[in-house]
Amino acid sequence: MEYSDLIDAAEGETDTLMLAIESGELDDVVPTCSEWEIADLARHVGDFCGFWTHVLCEGTGRPKPELGDPPEDDRLPGWTAQCAGHLFAELRATPAECEVWTFFDADQHARFVARRGAHELAVHRTDAQWAHGAVDPIGAELAADGIDEVLDVLVNARGDRSPGTGRVMTLRSSDLGSQWFITLDRDHVAVERRSEDDTPLEGSNLVVTGTASDLELTLYHRPTLSPVDVHGDYTVLEEWHRRFTF
Secondary structure, X not given: OOHHHHHHHHHHHHHHHHXXXXXXXXXXXXXXXXXXXXXXXXXXXXXXXXXXXXXXXXXXXXXXXXXXXXXXXXXXXXXXXXXXXXXXXXXXXXXXXXXOOOOOOOOOEHHHHHHHHHHHHHHHHHHHHHOOOOOOOOOHHHHHHHHHHHHHHHHHHOOOOOOOOOXXXXXXXXXXXXXXXXXXXXXXXXXXXXXXXXOOOXXXXXXXXXXXXXXXXXXXXXXXXXXXXXXXXXXHHHHHHHHOOO
């Protein structure tokens, strides 16, 4: 996805996330985030946006906006929205290739921040919606890029070295015709991509088929919004979830 598209996606997901936050009470339970209430989710999103806002400012030399501490009352959603607004303003003021700090050594640019923001906010948008029952899928293109980010960046950048078994899990998107072949090696997770027309990779221990949105949610250990077809050794998915938690 293009840099501007990632920013637009992050902003759109946040608008919907804020609607979900504001549609209930701050002490509503978030069933997809253990021991979190909506207030915890709102604080986390605000902190996330504020942190990356200041990272961008350090890269560009622009002044850091004052964020303040999250309020302990019903002003909290306003603070979260303000922090998010600062992030989008800085992203739009920062060239995609501007060098900034990130936790991923292979990509130290503002584009990484836009991508990370789009997917963090999309997943947490579903979390906020699950608190009140009506959940929208993640857009197919955004979800496919989110799957790529998990497999190329997050699972290997987190420093997790859980013993891998070398088993293979295949993801097949029913709406985009894409396939991801994921090998859970000892020291890293390897991925190979193929189109639907390519010959299936032999030796997959588990095949998971669903929409790109549901596949991304599955990787994040979130409920899916439509049935997902799972064939093979389900313990491979359990191994994935032990290795990657979010």
